[in-house]
Amino acid sequence: MVDDDRLDLRLARRCHARSGIARPLETFTDGPALLRRLVDPVAANPGLLLVDVRMPAMNGFDVVRAVKALDELDAATPIAMLTTSRLDADRERALALGCAAYLVKPETSSDFTRLFAGWGP
Amino acid sequence: MADEGQEAERDARRVRLPLEVLQAVFARSRVGYSVIELVDPGDPETWVIRANNGAASLNSQVDIGHVVGQRFLEAFPAIRGTPFIGWYRDVEAGGRSMELPEVRYGDEHLPDAAYRVWLEPLPGRCVLGQYVNVTLQRRAEGHLRALNASLEATVATRTAELRTSRRMLREVTYAAAHDLQTPVRHVLMLSDPDDPDDDPDTLELIHEAARLINGRLAGLLDYTEAGHHDVIATFDPRQEVDEVVAVVRARREGGAGRLAVAVELPERITMSRRALRAAVGQLVDNGLKFSDPGTQVALRVVAAADEVSISVADAGIGIAPEHHELIFQAFYRVHGPDYPGLGVGLSRARVAVETAGGSIEVRSTPGQGTTFDVRLPIVSAGHEAPPES
Incomplete structure (x- = not known):
């Protein structure tokens, strides 16, 4: 998960832990950090990428474009936008870039926990 | 047949109207009238002025008593070379009235005059001419057009x-x-x-x-x-810049001497005080914040004839071209959580500068530093102290 808001990441980690799913959650505060992780040959391929839209310097769309261009990543890896933006333009842009989903950030912890729980075992 | 009869009857009535009666009517009119007898319609030299009223003489700047009975072209020599002669001939030959657009004479008799002329055939080879001086009306219309154009420009702005x-x-x-x-x-x-x-x-x-x-x-x-209450004031701009710089220095620099200040300003200036303070304060603050503690930030404030130029240059991390417009938006932070702040500084500076009628621009290369250029309009400047407004 990449998000410039550290508290969002912290809440996400907490909800992820509560959801009880076995897959680990890794968090990054900007796009370049995520990209460095993805090209790391010893790290495991992620099962899902959650990308914030409004980030400084490299926004979510830039991140998705850069990720899609990586040879190291399995092309089938789903990418979901996870954002506070409810703008139709942002949603359409994300889907046009090949995102599997466009999710508005949950407003309760239980919704956030369910988001992770729904991801898998 | 019936038409011919009516026509003859109308002509007969017209014939009975003596020129003296016309002259008496004309004398009371504000519209210029004259009756010209086309003795030989083909030869303008033979035409004679039979009646003329005061308004006509006033319009044409000719003594009424002088022109009645005179040859038309001798009384109004400026008529030669104008389309008038042809129009008189046409009216007499065509037997119908015609209204002519405004006529401009040469400047011998009618300097700077626009006339609306209407000609009507009279029996006995005479033509009644009616002249309305529309110079003032045309001037007013021209003025109105100019006003409308400037009004449209103002509305567009x-x-x-x-x-x-x-x-x-x-x-x-x-x-x-x-x-x-x-x-x-x-x-x-x-x-x-x-x-x-x-x-x-x-x-x-x-x-x-x-x-x-x-x-x-x-x-x-x-x-x-x-963006509110932009007040134009007269003040000492050097003192104002000193004050703002001192505040920012105390907050960001801690006596490190990183800020190089060059000020060329008059003793008194009349302009937006808020815009000057906001531009200098926010830009210097921004420059010190986004550059290494070991590098310098240069502030330059110079007054020209009608504007103050402010430039702030740093050797900091720079701003990529795609962010040049975005950095002026409120709450936009290019550099993320590593650089604390609300992201309102530059947008605040821009609002203050633009409210005062100025402009703000950024030049930057990532990794090589950033220069902000501000231009602020001066209402007036001088070295003598005008009254405080």
Whole structure:
């Protein structure tokens, strides 16, 4: 998960832990950090990428474009936008870039926990 | 047949109207009238003025008593070379009235005059001419056209200004809502009674989010204030710059001597004090904040004839071209959480500068530093002290 808001990441980690799913959650505060992780040959391929839209310097769309261009990543890896933006333009842009989903950030912890729980075992 | 009879009857009535009666009517009129007898319609030299009224003589600047009975072309030599002669001939030959557009004579008799002329055939090879001087009307119309054009230009300018401020309002509202929504959502999640948790940090996190909301609201109020009450004042601009620089130095520099200041300003200046303070203060603050502690920031404030130029150059991290417009939007932070701040400084400077009728531009190469250029209009400047306004 990449998000410039550290508290969002912290809440996400907490909800992820509560959801009880076995897959680990890794968090990054900007796009370049995520990209460095993805090209790391010893790290495991992620099962899902959650990308914030409004980030400084490299926004979510830039991140998705850069990720899609990586040879190291399995092309089938789903990418979901996870954002506070409810703008139709942002949603359409994300889907046009090949995102599997466009999710508005949950407003309760239980919704956030369910988001992770729904991801898998 | 019946038509011919009516025509003859009308002619007969017209014939009975003596010229002296016409002259008496003309004398009371404000419209210029004259009757010209076309003795030989083909030869303008033979035409004679049979009647003329005071208004006609006034319009044509000719003594009425002088021209009646005179040859037309001798009384009005300026008529030669104008289309008039042909029109008189046409009216007599065609036997019908015609209204002519305004006529401009040469300047011998009728300097700077526009006339609307109407000609009517009279029996006995005479033509009645009616002249209305429309010079004033034409001048008024021209003036009105010019006024309309300038009014349209003003409306267009104002409309563009309104569009810009509406766009800015929309952008700022969106940015502010987005930046407030995130910490509010955090508070909601952390304090949800249906979803209690035993994390010992929860209260601290709620407090941090609330502090963030508070700071962002304060920044928003600050930004709102920047566009209001732009007052043109007369003051000593050197003292103003010194004060602002001292405040920023104390906050960011801590006596490190990183700021190089070059000021060439008059003793007194009349301009927007707020815009000068906001531009110098915010840009210097921004420059010191986004450059290495070991590098210099150069402030230059110079007055020209009608504007003050302010430039602030740093050797800092720079700003990529795609962010050059965005950095002026409220709450936009290019450099993320590593550089604390609300992101209102530059937008506040821009609002203050643009409200005062100035401009602000940025030149930057990432990794090599950034220069901001501001131009602020001066109302007046001098070395003598005018009365404080």
